[in-house]
Amino acid sequence: MGKIFAGKTTDIVPGKMIKVSIDGREILVTNIDGNFYATDDSCTHSGASLSEGKLDGCTITCGWHAAEFDCKSGKMTKFPVKIRDLTVYSTSVESDSVFVEM
Incomplete structure (x- = not known):
């Protein structure tokens, strides 16, 4: 698919x-x-939109059940049970545009 404009x-x-x-x-x-x-x-626990959670440093916290993920690696860093990590995509910046590589 290649590089896709993200913003x-x-x-x-x-x-x-x-x-x-x-x-x-x-x-x-x-x-x-x-x-x-x-x-x-999507949170790998129950599908909540992580964009509706919060970002503190590199930690994304899901707004539904407080699962925490590292935004750099996609690794789950805190939750009472083990759930799947997030898929991570490469990004690049050209001029003033951010691209996601799919």
């Missing part, structure tokens, strides 16, 4: 996360200190 760097300021739809998939794009990361937007 402008000015729309995803440091410490912010946004949800984008790419070819029918919901992808969460985060900006941590000027570095962009992309994961699936």
Whole structure:
């Protein structure tokens, strides 16, 4: 599929996360200190949209049941039971545009 436009760097300021739809998939794009990361937007516990949760540093916390994931690696970092990690996608920045590689 290649590189898909996800947004402008000015729309995803440091410490912010946004949800984008790419070819029918919901992808969460985060900006941590000027570095962009992309994961699936759906929590692997019960499918909640992670974009409705919160971002603290590199930790995404699901708003439904407080599962926590590292936005850089997609790894689950905290939850009472083991659930599947998030899928991680490569990102790139060209000029002022953020792209997700699918």
